[in-house]
Amino acid sequence: MSGVVGVAPGTTTVRLPTGQIVALTDWRDDKYFGAVEFAVGDNSPLSAYSTGLSQVIPGGARPQTDVDTNVPRNGDSGLPQSFEALVYGWGIKMSRAHRGTVNDLLDFSDPVAFRTFFEIDRRMAFKFRYNRKDYTEGVIQDYPQGHGIHLTTTQPTTEIAQNGIPSPRDRVALVLPVHLRENLGFAGIFTPIVALSFLAVAGGGQPASDGGVALTLLDLKLYSFGLLRINVV
Secondary structure, eight states, X not given: OTTXXXXXXXXXXXXXXXXXXXXXXXXXXXXXXXXXXXXXXXXXXXXXXXXXXXXXXXXXXXXXXXXXOOOOSOGGGOBOTTOOEEEEEEEEEXXXXXXXXXXXXXXXXXXXXXXXXXXXXXXXXXXXEETTEEEEEEOGGGSOOOOSOOOOOSOTTOOOOOSSOSOTTOSEEEEEEEEEOBTOOEEEEEEESSOOOOOSSTTSOBOOTTSSSOBOEEEEEEEEEEEEEOOOO
């Protein structure tokens, strides 16, 4: 074909069920990630990947930065031209509990306490939807984050609750991957079954380590692990 560069001799290739030939040199083992922000009392679904970089975080008021997402545009519109991924697993991380303002990256945050994790996990359903089809569903504990801070301490006042110890391969995985392609919508949907409550202090919220107002906002981050195609001009 005119304008198409052939595969170099010796390059390892894989033929997909669609007949597509994948050269492993064009791909990397990596992830797409996106975030949502829930507040005490929320009972409506939020969709990770529903907004892209620099757009407002789902459920919040601040624009997403590189620490929130690496998806360039709204997932409902699918991946941009020349982007491609073979997703074989997901991880969910409770990033932080915080007070939150429009500029809440500079506001007070704490690690998520065990009580907060327990109350959210038992109230939150999750599913991953691609091209109008649901591929996996469960609760937060079903999708270990596979990485993150790991703390061992004898201080009972120090709490960091995370969704599994650091283990990059500790994931829910598919036998055959979900093949994300251009312009086919995808979303990670978090649905509170009842209104969320952290139940740690009167009125809801996690006690703050600075002794100030309770933390009533929670950031969740969804990771879609797999093979991501490197964009080549």
